[in-house]
Amino acid sequence: MESHVLSNIVVASLLAGGVLALLAARRSDLWRAAGGELLRRRPIALAVIAAFVLIALLDSVSWIGGGDPSAEGSVLALHQPRTVIDRLFPADFKERSYSAPLADFEFYDGAPLANPGAHLLGTDILGRDVLYLALKGARVALLIGGLTSLIVIPLALLMGVTAGYFGGRVDDVVFFVMSTLASIPTLLLLIALIMALGRGPVQVCVAMGVTGWVGFCRIVRGETFKLRELDYVQAARALGVSEARIIFRHILPNLMHLVVITFVLLFSGLVLSEAILSYLGIGIDGSWGQMIDQARDELARDPIIWWNLCAASAALFCLILAVNFVGDAVRDILDPRTLREKQ
Amino acid sequence: MFAYIVRRTAYGFAVVLGVLLLLFVLFFLYADPSEMALRAVGEKAPPEVLTQWIVNHGYDKPAIWNPEDPADTLLVEHFRRMLTFDFGRSDADDSPIAERIRRGMGPSLAVTIPIFTIGLVLGIGLALFVAYFRETYIDRMGVVLCVLGMSVSILLYIIGGQFVIGKLLRWFPISGFDPSPSVVARFLALPVLVGLAEGIGGSVRFYRTVFIEETNRDYVRTARAKGCGDGRIMARHVLRNAMIPILTRVVVSIPFLFTGSLLLESFFGIPGLGSMTVDAIQGNDFATLRAIVYIGALLFIVAQIATDIAYTWVDPRVRLE
Amino acid sequence: MSGAVLRMGDVVTSFPGPEGRIPVVDGVSLAVEAGEVLALVGESGCGKSMTALSAMRLVPKPGRVDTGTIELAGRDVLGLSVSEMRRVRGGDAAMIFQEPMTSLNPVQMVGSQVVEAIRLHERISAAEARRRTIELFDRVRVPDPEERFETFPHQLSGGLKQRVMIAMAVAMRPRLLIADEPSTALDVTIQAQILELLRELQRELGTAILLITHDLGVVNELADRVAVMYAGRLVEEGERSQVLGSPRHPYTQGLLQSMPSRARHRERLHEIRGVVPRPHDWPEGCRFSTRCERVIERCRTQVPGITEVSPTQRVCCHVVADEVAR
Numbered sequence: 001m002e003s004h005v006l007s008n009i010v011v012a013s014l015l016a017g018g019v020l021a022l023l024a025a026r027r028s029d030l031w032r033a034a035g036g037e038l039l040r041r042r043p044i045a046l047a048v049i050a051a052f053v054l055i056a057l058l059d060s061v062s063w064i065g066g067g068d069p070s071a072e073g074s075v076l077a078l079h080q081p082r083t084v085i086d087r088l089f090p091a092d093f094k095e096r097s098y099s100a101p102l103a104d105f106e107f108y109d110g111a112p113l114a115n116p117g118a119h120l121l122g123t124d125i126l127g128r129d130v131l132y133l134a135l136k137g138a139r140v141a142l143l144i145g146g147l148t149s150l151i152v153i154p155l156a157l158l159m160g161v162t163a164g165y166f167g168g169r170v171d172d173v174v175f176f177v178m179s180t181l182a183s184i185p186t187l188l189l190l191i192a193l194i195m196a197l198g199r200g201p202v203q204v205c206v207a208m209g210v211t212g213w214v215g216f217c218r219i220v221r222g223e224t225f226k227l228r229e230l231d232y233v234q235a236a237r238a239l240g241v242s243e244a245r246i247i248f249r250h251i252l253p254n255l256m257h258l259v260v261i262t263f264v265l266l267f268s269g270l271v272l273s274e275a276i277l278s279y280l281g282i283g284i285d286g287s288w289g290q291m292i293d294q295a296r297d298e299l300a301r302d303p304i305i306w307w308n309l310c311a312a313s314a315a316l317f318c319l320i321l322a323v324n325f326v327g328d329a330v331r332d333i334l335d336p337r338t339l340r341e342k343q
Numbered sequence: 344m345f346a347y348i349v350r351r352t353a354y355g356f357a358v359v360l361g362v363l364l365l366l367f368v369l370f371f372l373y374a375d376p377s378e379m380a381l382r383a384v385g386e387k388a389p390p391e392v393l394t395q396w397i398v399n400h401g402y403d404k405p406a407i408w409n410p411e412d413p414a415d416t417l418l419v420e421h422f423r424r425m426l427t428f429d430f431g432r433s434d435a436d437d438s439p440i441a442e443r444i445r446r447g448m449g450p451s452l453a454v455t456i457p458i459f460t461i462g463l464v465l466g467i468g469l470a471l472f473v474a475y476f477r478e479t480y481i482d483r484m485g486v487v488l489c490v491l492g493m494s495v496s497i498l499l500y501i502i503g504g505q506f507v508i509g510k511l512l513r514w515f516p517i518s519g520f521d522p523s524p525s526v527v528a529r530f531l532a533l534p535v536l537v538g539l540a541e542g543i544g545g546s547v548r549f550y551r552t553v554f555i556e557e558t559n560r561d562y563v564r565t566a567r568a569k570g571c572g573d574g575r576i577m578a579r580h581v582l583r584n585a586m587i588p589i590l591t592r593v594v595v596s597i598p599f600l601f602t603g604s605l606l607l608e609s610f611f612g613i614p615g616l617g618s619m620t621v622d623a624i625q626g627n628d629f630a631t632l633r634a635i636v637y638i639g640a641l642l643f644i645v646a647q648i649a650t651d652i653a654y655t656w657v658d659p660r661v662r663l664e
Numbered sequence: 665m666s667g668a669v670l671r672m673g674d675v676v677t678s679f680p681g682p683e684g685r686i687p688v689v690d691g692v693s694l695a696v697e698a699g700e701v702l703a704l705v706g707e708s709g710c711g712k713s714m715t716a717l718s719a720m721r722l723v724p725k726p727g728r729v730d731t732g733t734i735e736l737a738g739r740d741v742l743g744l745s746v747s748e749m750r751r752v753r754g755g756d757a758a759m760i761f762q763e764p765m766t767s768l769n770p771v772q773m774v775g776s777q778v779v780e781a782i783r784l785h786e787r788i789s790a791a792e793a794r795r796r797t798i799e800l801f802d803r804v805r806v807p808d809p810e811e812r813f814e815t816f817p818h819q820l821s822g823g824l825k826q827r828v829m830i831a832m833a834v835a836m837r838p839r840l841l842i843a844d845e846p847s848t849a850l851d852v853t854i855q856a857q858i859l860e861l862l863r864e865l866q867r868e869l870g871t872a873i874l875l876i877t878h879d880l881g882v883v884n885e886l887a888d889r890v891a892v893m894y895a896g897r898l899v900e901e902g903e904r905s906q907v908l909g910s911p912r913h914p915y916t917q918g919l920l921q922s923m924p925s926r927a928r929h930r931e932r933l934h935e936i937r938g939v940v941p942r943p944h945d946w947p948e949g950c951r952f953s954t955r956c957e958r959v960i961e962r963c964r965t966q967v968p969g970i971t972e973v974s975p976t977q978r979v980c981c982h983v984v985a986d987e988v989a990r
Contacts, residue, residue: 196370276606568759571750
């Protein structure tokens, strides 16, 4: 199956999954109230995140054909899958090298541009439109946060609940694995994993997942210990309810608020980590971190080239800030103490 | 108490073995010796030179099982050498790794120790200040500033610092390192400042949360009821109890004093363990990477054992078991 | 009367809620005379603890005392500066709390905590304060007081911890001691000992006690007078024999009838129908109107005023007011 079709399917299933999750959450008073509270407290941050998500989704849906055949050089473009974001820009938008935002001429040469005044944020060293690159970075950022969380959270839940619920030898083994992984400084372990696994986007996400699950697992394990001792859980066990049922009906639902908090807080950390990996040369192609890395020495030039760095930094900062604000609000709203009061 | 230390250390040693096993899997099972040799010696080298390189760097043995001599495998060699700190030579340029590590520690510590100590004092001080004024707008402003600070990538702090302070204001050199005592401070100033700026947001946030949690506890209410002023409560009651979670965070960051900040050293040209690591990544130098990751892990484990033992000193509930 | 150690007049203490502030203490007036024990009774959430905290200006943020007057040992508490209030706390008035487990500083020796209480109010040497503390420990019957000085809270049982708290509170011979559910968290046998200790100290030091409790048995043991609270308001007040023996307010009557000891063998336990309303569900008029068996039309719209059933017994109830008027 071609990769762009796969990508479209993934997006479709993500959207479907998201809608299902929302419907399920709306049935619960607790989650509905929490959601409303979140909308009330952080409307701007949520709007910013929604905008980024929208851009990322638009950049994940692609198909072949439908371009303007009269534009120069677009014959090739007509046979490549192009996303919605791709189609927002003219097919042959590249220049030869740097140009300042909204300029008509190249930055160093002074030669006239192919698309004068059309590059809102200028072009980079290869002549690519900076606004276009910044928009495409959104998808990479959400991929990092989303895919990695998809690895971290189920893994941490599995190991944490198993260790916390069954205790004994099982707990000893899980705790040992956790201690071993946690003993290696995170960045070093990330580097080691990526050197071993390879440098593609999926490998990077897997590496970040492997380094990231231990922290959440520790929390899950601790909570499960406490939950197991609750009266109604003990009652269920005394009544002979199967362990699986107890875990799915009593333990896991009570961990969901931790899942939500962790997911949001983890997200920004992961995106920032990838930026560091990009600097080291082992990040994901097309990320804002990579843009920042490529733009590093542009500030040393005279006159300085600032638009590359600013665009990527601004995009990165806005998303991370919005996620952090939302994360704080989520943590306050889902604080177990306030949850208990509402119940 | 002594029994506890012994048990804890034994468990720590078991974790060290676990780490070594993980490193073995990552660095040996996934590595291809012929590729590494090619990269090191050059593509035009004759096959005998390649083979010699592989033998010299110990990659010629079978990985896990050798029917002729079970002790002569990569696995056993790896464990033996790591545990005896016999790191051998770099895969990239044949330099002795242990020697370079020793030389690199100094510059790394020169950067990270100021960041650590100043950051600690500054962080706790600011957090106490903000927590004292909790629920007022000083506190709210403080939190917002912290979140803003935490949302900026360290890359931007470095680039921004170099640009504004190094290029525009010309207060300190953009990069470089000279260990002679008269000038070393000038080269350290910028990396230390950047390191502090990057970390302060997260630290103050964390300490503030700890202080506020403690302030909400019942014993603080009792102290108030017997006439303790807010200042005294912060300094004598809250701070002492807050030391317990703060201790964890502090001790856990000690290993980074040695492994150094990869980014700071790389950007600012500090020849420490951090830039050694970056070079190793870019040169695919597995031998050096192995050694550095191992050292980092070892220090981490030692630090954790130290924390657990320190708890018994700080928290009387743990002490008198 | 000038003999009152604590006088609270129309005190309103509120907390921010989703739609404006909620008055958890809604116009409470009471007085504790010198040397007497006034029990403030009510179910959980009725505002009795907040009333006590208001008297000491210890209401946790974001709550605050909005209006009313509070006079402690003749001084206007609400008008005092922060440092003056600090001198009152632990000096003229002291407070002990419900959970001895968490109310003591876990990393400080219990003796040091009492020493701190003393040295905050009196300039004496550390050695002298230590001596006084050991004496206090002896007085509250902590066995081996010298050794116990250097123990940490987690090494002591609940009862011992509570004794330490009491020692800390009475160290400066306060004129008022506020005890917020002092025995609730303790075992039954220890409860009796603590209450006994409080009674002894009260007689010996002449301290007035404002006793917060939901346990009518405790009231019977210690109280001289009783005040009953419901949903932030006082509903009845009087001598112990009057309130426990011949209560006039329907709520008090319901409470006493519900006590298992009052039920006859094999009879269904009496209960007050309904549940205590949450602050946002408080009805207009009398707050008990939704559950009262003797409710009349006026109860639902008008807040009942104070009716003096006798010189020493007062009730806030329209039905009782009508009875007395006849």
